[in-house]
Amino acid sequence: MPTIGLGVYLINNADECRRSVAAALRSGYRLIDTAVIYGNERAVGDALAASDVPRADVFITTKIWLHDYPYERARASIDASLERLGTDHVDLMLLHQPGPQALEAWRAMEEAVDEGRIKAIGVSNFEPEDLEPILDGARIRPTVNQIEMHPYYQRPDLVAHLRRHGIVVESWAPLGHRNKKLLAEPLLADLAAKHDCSVHQVLLRWHLQSGFVAIPKSTNPAHIASNIDVYGFELTDGDMAAIAGLDKGRPNFRIPKWVLKHLLPRVRPRQFA
Numbered sequence: 001m002p003t004i005g006l007g008v009y010l011i012n013n014a015d016e017c018r019r020s021v022a023a024a025l026r027s028g029y030r031l032i033d034t035a036v037i038y039g040n041e042r043a044v045g046d047a048l049a050a051s052d053v054p055r056a057d058v059f060i061t062t063k064i065w066l067h068d069y070p071y072e073r074a075r076a077s078i079d080a081s082l083e084r085l086g087t088d089h090v091d092l093m094l095l096h097q098p099g100p101q102a103l104e105a106w107r108a109m110e111e112a113v114d115e116g117r118i119k120a121i122g123v124s125n126f127e128p129e130d131l132e133p134i135l136d137g138a139r140i141r142p143t144v145n146q147i148e149m150h151p152y153y154q155r156p157d158l159v160a161h162l163r164r165h166g167i168v169v170e171s172w173a174p175l176g177h178r179n180k181k182l183l184a185e186p187l188l189a190d191l192a193a194k195h196d197c198s199v200h201q202v203l204l205r206w207h208l209q210s211g212f213v214a215i216p217k218s219t220n221p222a223h224i225a226s227n228i229d230v231y232g233f234e235l236t237d238g239d240m241a242a243i244a245g246l247d248k249g250r251p252n253f254r255i256p257k258w259v260l261k262h263l264l265p266r267v268r269p270r271q272f273a
Protein backbone atom coordinates (compact mmCIF):
# COMPACT_ATOMS: atom_id res chain seq x y z
CA MET A 1 0.00 0.00 0.00
CA PRO A 2 1.49 3.37 -0.95
CA THR A 3 2.09 5.65 2.04
CA ILE A 4 0.69 8.85 0.47
CA GLY A 5 -2.53 8.95 -1.49
CA LEU A 6 -4.97 11.49 -2.87
CA GLY A 7 -8.22 11.87 -0.91
CA VAL A 8 -11.19 13.08 -2.96
CA TYR A 9 -13.75 13.91 -0.26
CA LEU A 10 -15.76 17.05 -1.11
CA ILE A 11 -14.57 17.12 -4.71
CA ASN A 12 -18.14 17.19 -5.93
CA ASN A 13 -17.58 18.40 -9.45
CA ALA A 14 -16.83 15.55 -11.85
CA ASP A 15 -14.42 17.56 -14.04
CA GLU A 16 -12.53 18.84 -11.05
CA CYS A 17 -12.33 15.32 -9.62
CA ARG A 18 -11.02 13.89 -12.92
CA ARG A 19 -8.46 16.72 -13.17
CA SER A 20 -7.30 16.22 -9.58
CA VAL A 21 -6.87 12.46 -9.98
CA ALA A 22 -5.05 13.00 -13.30
CA ALA A 23 -2.73 15.56 -11.67
CA ALA A 24 -2.08 13.16 -8.79
CA LEU A 25 -1.20 10.28 -11.13
CA ARG A 26 1.15 12.57 -13.07
CA SER A 27 2.81 13.62 -9.80
CA GLY A 28 3.46 9.99 -8.91
CA TYR A 29 0.52 9.16 -6.64
CA ARG A 30 -0.48 5.52 -6.78
CA LEU A 31 -3.22 5.55 -4.13
CA ILE A 32 -6.63 7.18 -4.58
CA ASP A 33 -9.09 7.26 -1.68
CA THR A 34 -12.77 7.63 -2.54
CA ALA A 35 -16.08 6.43 -1.04
CA VAL A 36 -19.60 5.74 -2.22
CA ILE A 37 -20.85 8.67 -0.14
CA TYR A 38 -18.41 11.10 -1.85
CA GLY A 39 -20.44 10.59 -5.03
CA ASN A 40 -17.37 10.71 -7.26
CA GLU A 41 -16.33 7.09 -7.86
CA ARG A 42 -17.24 7.35 -11.54
CA ALA A 43 -15.05 10.42 -12.01
CA VAL A 44 -12.17 8.60 -10.28
CA GLY A 45 -12.70 5.60 -12.58
CA ASP A 46 -12.80 7.84 -15.66
CA ALA A 47 -9.55 9.54 -14.68
CA LEU A 48 -7.87 6.17 -14.12
CA ALA A 49 -9.11 4.90 -17.47
CA ALA A 50 -7.84 8.01 -19.26
CA SER A 51 -4.41 7.78 -17.65
CA ASP A 52 -1.51 5.78 -19.05
CA VAL A 53 -0.69 4.46 -15.60
CA PRO A 54 -1.54 0.74 -15.61
CA ARG A 55 -4.45 -0.24 -13.37
CA ALA A 56 -2.19 -2.75 -11.61
CA ASP A 57 0.03 0.10 -10.40
CA VAL A 58 -2.78 2.02 -8.68
CA PHE A 59 -4.16 1.22 -5.25
CA ILE A 60 -7.85 2.12 -5.18
CA THR A 61 -9.70 2.46 -1.90
CA THR A 62 -13.43 2.94 -1.57
CA LYS A 63 -15.92 2.64 1.30
CA ILE A 64 -19.37 1.18 1.85
CA TRP A 65 -21.80 3.67 3.35
CA LEU A 66 -23.90 2.86 6.47
CA HIS A 67 -27.18 2.75 4.56
CA ASP A 68 -25.79 -0.22 2.66
CA TYR A 69 -24.68 -2.35 5.61
CA PRO A 70 -27.54 -4.87 5.42
CA TYR A 71 -26.03 -7.90 3.63
CA GLU A 72 -27.92 -7.73 0.30
CA ARG A 73 -27.37 -3.99 0.00
CA ALA A 74 -23.69 -4.39 0.81
CA ARG A 75 -23.36 -6.92 -2.04
CA ALA A 76 -25.09 -4.48 -4.38
CA SER A 77 -22.94 -1.59 -3.15
CA ILE A 78 -19.75 -3.53 -3.93
CA ASP A 79 -21.04 -4.33 -7.45
CA ALA A 80 -21.97 -0.68 -8.03
CA SER A 81 -18.60 0.62 -6.81
CA LEU A 82 -16.71 -1.72 -9.16
CA GLU A 83 -18.93 -0.68 -12.05
CA ARG A 84 -18.50 3.07 -11.37
CA LEU A 85 -14.74 2.71 -10.82
CA GLY A 86 -14.49 0.75 -14.07
CA THR A 87 -12.47 -2.05 -12.51
CA ASP A 88 -12.86 -5.72 -11.69
CA HIS A 89 -11.35 -5.26 -8.21
CA VAL A 90 -10.57 -2.64 -5.62
CA ASP A 91 -7.44 -2.87 -3.55
CA LEU A 92 -9.05 -1.87 -0.27
CA MET A 93 -12.67 -1.52 0.77
CA LEU A 94 -13.63 -0.04 4.13
CA LEU A 95 -16.75 0.14 6.24
CA HIS A 96 -17.11 3.92 6.36
CA GLN A 97 -18.45 4.16 9.92
CA PRO A 98 -19.29 1.78 12.74
CA GLY A 99 -22.93 0.67 12.65
CA PRO A 100 -25.23 -1.99 14.06
CA GLN A 101 -25.17 -4.03 10.85
CA ALA A 102 -21.43 -3.69 10.26
CA LEU A 103 -20.91 -7.45 10.51
CA GLU A 104 -23.36 -8.09 7.65
CA ALA A 105 -21.44 -5.72 5.39
CA TRP A 106 -18.20 -7.31 6.60
CA ARG A 107 -19.46 -10.75 5.47
CA ALA A 108 -20.34 -9.31 2.06
CA MET A 109 -16.83 -7.87 1.80
CA GLU A 110 -15.28 -11.19 2.88
CA GLU A 111 -17.15 -12.96 0.09
CA ALA A 112 -15.95 -10.36 -2.40
CA VAL A 113 -12.38 -11.05 -1.23
CA ASP A 114 -12.99 -14.76 -1.88
CA GLU A 115 -14.21 -13.83 -5.37
CA GLY A 116 -11.11 -11.69 -6.04
CA ARG A 117 -13.18 -8.51 -6.33
CA ILE A 118 -11.59 -6.90 -3.25
CA LYS A 119 -7.95 -7.43 -2.27
CA ALA A 120 -8.10 -6.22 1.35
CA ILE A 121 -10.79 -5.04 3.74
CA GLY A 122 -10.82 -2.66 6.65
CA VAL A 123 -12.77 -0.10 8.61
CA SER A 124 -12.94 3.62 9.17
CA ASN A 125 -13.76 5.64 12.28
CA PHE A 126 -13.85 2.50 14.43
CA GLU A 127 -13.08 2.73 18.14
CA PRO A 128 -11.83 -0.38 19.99
CA GLU A 129 -15.39 -1.27 21.05
CA ASP A 130 -16.58 -1.05 17.42
CA LEU A 131 -13.74 -3.31 16.30
CA GLU A 132 -14.48 -6.01 18.83
CA PRO A 133 -17.36 -7.75 17.00
CA ILE A 134 -15.33 -7.72 13.76
CA LEU A 135 -12.25 -9.14 15.45
CA ASP A 136 -14.41 -11.78 17.16
CA GLY A 137 -16.70 -12.69 14.27
CA ALA A 138 -14.64 -12.10 11.16
CA ARG A 139 -13.08 -14.75 9.01
CA ILE A 140 -10.82 -12.16 7.37
CA ARG A 141 -9.24 -9.66 9.72
CA PRO A 142 -9.27 -5.89 9.17
CA THR A 143 -6.07 -4.54 7.65
CA VAL A 144 -6.66 -0.79 8.01
CA ASN A 145 -8.55 1.67 10.21
CA GLN A 146 -8.91 5.05 8.51
CA ILE A 147 -9.28 7.66 11.24
CA GLU A 148 -9.01 11.41 11.77
CA MET A 149 -5.34 11.94 12.56
CA HIS A 150 -3.13 15.02 12.76
CA PRO A 151 -0.88 16.58 15.41
CA TYR A 152 -3.86 18.10 17.27
CA TYR A 153 -5.49 14.64 17.50
CA GLN A 154 -2.83 11.96 17.86
CA ARG A 155 -4.84 9.23 19.58
CA PRO A 156 -1.91 7.26 21.12
CA ASP A 157 -4.19 4.74 22.86
CA LEU A 158 -6.13 3.89 19.71
CA VAL A 159 -2.92 3.70 17.66
CA ALA A 160 -1.39 1.30 20.21
CA HIS A 161 -4.57 -0.81 20.16
CA LEU A 162 -4.56 -0.99 16.37
CA ARG A 163 -0.87 -1.92 16.31
CA ARG A 164 -1.48 -4.74 18.78
CA HIS A 165 -3.98 -6.12 16.24
CA GLY A 166 -1.71 -5.54 13.25
CA ILE A 167 -4.05 -2.90 11.79
CA VAL A 168 -2.54 -0.08 9.73
CA VAL A 169 -3.48 3.49 10.67
CA GLU A 170 -4.57 5.55 7.68
CA SER A 171 -4.86 9.25 8.50
CA TRP A 172 -7.82 11.23 7.21
CA ALA A 173 -7.66 15.03 7.43
CA PRO A 174 -3.88 14.56 7.65
CA LEU A 175 -3.40 18.31 7.14
CA GLY A 176 -6.02 19.10 9.77
CA HIS A 177 -8.68 19.88 7.15
CA ARG A 178 -7.68 23.57 6.98
CA ASN A 179 -7.52 23.97 10.75
CA LYS A 180 -6.05 27.49 10.78
CA LYS A 181 -4.59 27.18 14.27
CA LEU A 182 -2.77 23.98 13.45
CA LEU A 183 -1.38 25.39 10.21
CA ALA A 184 -0.21 28.53 12.07
CA GLU A 185 1.58 26.64 14.87
CA PRO A 186 4.97 28.37 15.34
CA LEU A 187 6.64 24.98 15.91
CA LEU A 188 5.52 23.79 12.47
CA ALA A 189 6.71 27.04 10.87
CA ASP A 190 10.10 26.60 12.58
CA LEU A 191 10.38 23.01 11.37
CA ALA A 192 9.39 24.05 7.85
CA ALA A 193 12.14 26.70 7.87
CA LYS A 194 14.64 24.22 9.33
CA HIS A 195 13.93 21.60 6.67
CA ASP A 196 13.36 24.11 3.85
CA CYS A 197 9.86 22.85 3.11
CA SER A 198 6.24 23.85 3.75
CA VAL A 199 4.21 23.35 6.91
CA HIS A 200 2.04 20.90 4.94
CA GLN A 201 5.13 18.87 4.07
CA VAL A 202 6.20 18.81 7.73
CA LEU A 203 2.74 17.46 8.61
CA LEU A 204 2.89 14.75 5.95
CA ARG A 205 6.41 13.79 6.99
CA TRP A 206 5.13 13.44 10.57
CA HIS A 207 2.48 10.95 9.36
CA LEU A 208 5.03 8.94 7.41
CA GLN A 209 7.51 8.80 10.29
CA SER A 210 4.69 7.86 12.66
CA GLY A 211 4.05 4.84 10.44
CA PHE A 212 0.72 6.12 9.12
CA VAL A 213 -0.62 6.20 5.57
CA ALA A 214 -1.81 9.74 4.71
CA ILE A 215 -4.39 10.77 2.12
CA PRO A 216 -4.28 14.58 1.77
CA LYS A 217 -7.05 16.06 -0.36
CA SER A 218 -6.32 18.78 -2.90
CA THR A 219 -7.67 20.06 -6.19
CA ASN A 220 -4.67 22.35 -6.68
CA PRO A 221 -1.99 20.75 -8.92
CA ALA A 222 0.85 22.58 -7.11
CA HIS A 223 -0.43 21.37 -3.72
CA ILE A 224 -0.94 17.87 -5.12
CA ALA A 225 2.67 17.78 -6.34
CA SER A 226 4.19 19.19 -3.16
CA ASN A 227 2.16 16.87 -0.90
CA ILE A 228 3.90 13.83 -2.33
CA ASP A 229 7.31 15.48 -2.48
CA VAL A 230 8.08 14.45 1.09
CA TYR A 231 10.48 11.55 0.70
CA GLY A 232 13.66 13.65 0.46
CA PHE A 233 14.01 14.84 4.05
CA GLU A 234 13.58 13.50 7.55
CA LEU A 235 12.32 14.98 10.79
CA THR A 236 14.68 14.29 13.69
CA ASP A 237 13.63 12.40 16.82
CA GLY A 238 13.61 15.80 18.55
CA ASP A 239 11.28 17.24 15.87
CA MET A 240 8.94 14.27 16.27
CA ALA A 241 8.94 14.64 20.06
CA ALA A 242 8.17 18.35 19.76
CA ILE A 243 5.22 17.61 17.42
CA ALA A 244 3.97 15.01 19.93
CA GLY A 245 3.63 17.93 22.34
CA LEU A 246 1.02 19.60 20.08
CA ASP A 247 -1.60 16.93 20.78
CA LYS A 248 -4.85 18.45 22.06
CA GLY A 249 -6.72 15.15 22.09
CA ARG A 250 -9.59 16.87 20.25
CA PRO A 251 -10.95 16.02 16.80
CA ASN A 252 -11.96 18.63 14.23
CA PHE A 253 -15.08 16.61 13.59
CA ARG A 254 -17.07 14.67 16.13
CA ILE A 255 -20.24 12.95 14.98
CA PRO A 256 -22.60 12.55 17.96
CA LYS A 257 -23.40 8.89 18.67
CA TRP A 258 -27.15 9.42 18.09
CA VAL A 259 -26.51 10.94 14.64
CA LEU A 260 -24.32 7.97 13.79
CA LYS A 261 -26.89 5.50 15.03
CA HIS A 262 -30.16 7.02 13.84
CA LEU A 263 -29.54 9.64 11.18
CA LEU A 264 -26.54 8.67 9.06
CA PRO A 265 -27.81 5.15 8.19
CA ARG A 266 -30.80 6.83 6.56
CA VAL A 267 -28.66 9.01 4.33
CA ARG A 268 -28.60 7.48 0.87
CA PRO A 269 -25.45 8.03 -1.15
CA ARG A 270 -25.95 10.37 -4.09
CA GLN A 271 -23.68 10.20 -7.14
CA PHE A 272 -22.37 13.49 -8.50
CA ALA A 273 -20.47 11.92 -11.31
Ligand SMILES: NC(=O)c1ccc[n+]([C@@H]2O[C@H](COP(=O)([O-])OP(=O)(O)OC[C@H]3O[C@@H](n4cnc5c(N)ncnc54)[C@H](OP(=O)(O)O)[C@@H]3O)[C@@H](O)[C@H]2O)c1
Pocket residue numbers: 006007008009010033034096124125146147171172173174175176177178200215216217218219220222223224226227
Ligand atom coordinates in the same frame (compact mmCIF):
# COMPACT_ATOMS: atom_id res chain seq x y z
N1 LIG B 1 -13.14 8.05 6.43
C1 LIG B 1 -13.68 9.20 6.72
O1 LIG B 1 -14.67 9.31 7.46
C2 LIG B 1 -13.06 10.44 6.15
C3 LIG B 1 -13.48 11.71 6.59
C4 LIG B 1 -12.87 12.82 6.03
C5 LIG B 1 -11.89 12.66 5.06
N2 LIG B 1 -11.53 11.42 4.62
C6 LIG B 1 -10.50 11.22 3.58
O2 LIG B 1 -9.34 11.96 3.90
C7 LIG B 1 -9.04 12.86 2.84
C8 LIG B 1 -8.36 14.09 3.34
O3 LIG B 1 -9.08 14.73 4.39
P1 LIG B 1 -9.71 16.19 4.26
O4 LIG B 1 -10.03 16.43 2.84
O5 LIG B 1 -10.80 16.31 5.23
O6 LIG B 1 -8.58 17.16 4.82
P2 LIG B 1 -7.01 17.46 4.55
O7 LIG B 1 -6.46 16.59 3.49
O8 LIG B 1 -6.37 17.46 5.89
O9 LIG B 1 -7.06 18.97 4.07
C9 LIG B 1 -7.57 19.32 2.83
C10 LIG B 1 -7.48 20.84 2.70
O10 LIG B 1 -6.10 21.25 2.70
C11 LIG B 1 -5.85 22.02 1.52
N3 LIG B 1 -4.50 21.68 1.07
C12 LIG B 1 -4.07 20.45 0.65
N4 LIG B 1 -2.76 20.49 0.37
C13 LIG B 1 -2.35 21.75 0.56
C14 LIG B 1 -1.09 22.41 0.42
N5 LIG B 1 0.00 21.76 0.04
N6 LIG B 1 -1.03 23.74 0.71
C15 LIG B 1 -2.14 24.42 1.12
N7 LIG B 1 -3.36 23.84 1.28
C16 LIG B 1 -3.46 22.52 1.01
C17 LIG B 1 -6.91 21.64 0.52
O11 LIG B 1 -7.20 22.73 -0.32
P3 LIG B 1 -6.82 22.70 -1.91
O12 LIG B 1 -7.75 21.71 -2.54
O13 LIG B 1 -7.06 24.10 -2.31
O14 LIG B 1 -5.37 22.30 -2.01
C18 LIG B 1 -8.10 21.32 1.42
O15 LIG B 1 -8.84 22.45 1.73
C19 LIG B 1 -10.41 13.09 2.19
O16 LIG B 1 -10.33 13.64 0.91
C20 LIG B 1 -10.98 11.69 2.22
O17 LIG B 1 -10.42 10.91 1.17
C21 LIG B 1 -12.10 10.31 5.17
